[in-house]
Amino acid sequence: MADRTGGEPQTDGRSTRWDDHKAQRQLDLVDAAVALIEDEGTRFKLQRLAERVGLPRSVLYRHFKDRATLDELIRRRVVESFMRGIEPTLTFDGTIEESVRRVVGAHLDWVAQHPRLYAYMGVGEHAMGDGSLVADTKAAIALMLSDRFGDVLKALGVPEAPIRSVAIGIVGFVDTSVNQWVRDEQRELSEEELRAMLCRSVWAVLDATLRNLGVELSPQQRVADL
Known part of the structure; x- marks a missing residue:
């Protein structure tokens, strides 16, 4: 929401908290992927990661732009x-x-x-x-x-x-x-x-x-x- 007095736009605290949550969730998923590689090898499938964390694959994709982004992380x-x-x-x-x-x-x-x-x-x-x-x-x-x-x-x-x-x-x-x-x-x-x-x-x-x-x-x- 913009500041009606002409100052800097106000930041919604709820949005910031949600950003923090998403960042932590992404980090948790990356850690789970690292653990999966340790257990099963380098060529893991996203479906196996989804099963490991108990999420549908479609939900998993929401946390990463694409597979290349996940690999880089x-x-x-x-x-x-x-x-x-x-x-x-x-x-x-x-x-x-x-x-x-x-x-x-x-x-x-x-x-x-x-x-x-x-x-x-x-x-x-x-x-x-x-x-x-x-x-x-x-x-x-x-x-x-x-x-x-x-x-x-x-x-x-x-x-x-x-x-x-x-x-x-x-x-x-x-x-x-x-x-x-x-x-x-x-x-x-x-x-x-x-x-x-x-x-x-x-x-x-x-x-x-x-x-x-x-x-x-x-x-x-x-x-x-x-």
Whole structure:
């Protein structure tokens, strides 16, 4: 209703409450879809989601513009879950070796706990190319890593270094290796062997980068001491 005194239009509180309700209902449905994928796999049908939440399919469609909108919201929810697992590991606790193992381990642990959600992010009709939400997420993780690396390098007296490119390369390598391992029906490495290989490889890249900058560190060096 417009304000007769010429001010800003009045907002009906009932409308705002209804908007909040719809937003929460949509979030609940997305969470139910994520749970359905965890239980039944990546190629779920909307009818199965409708049955799971006890709604007619026609009512379910009212909460989303189309299937693509639902898929995008699911991907965002999955990415949020993944980032919640990764972000706390990007700290200065422990040695360099422990820090590398912690970050790589968080990635592998999340994939091991949610293999179907991980598959949903990158296979079949849900596969996404450059510029996608997943690509943006990898870039965000790489930027967080490069910020941490940059802080350490500054403490070592190296103010400028191409560390962002190195971080992007590390994230891409780890993600591609894990993705291939998950999809491989005849795995040549166990999960623990993959974890060890990734940690060795990440440290090798970091060590070579540091040496090129004139810095030599032991993987047993405590990060906080730097």
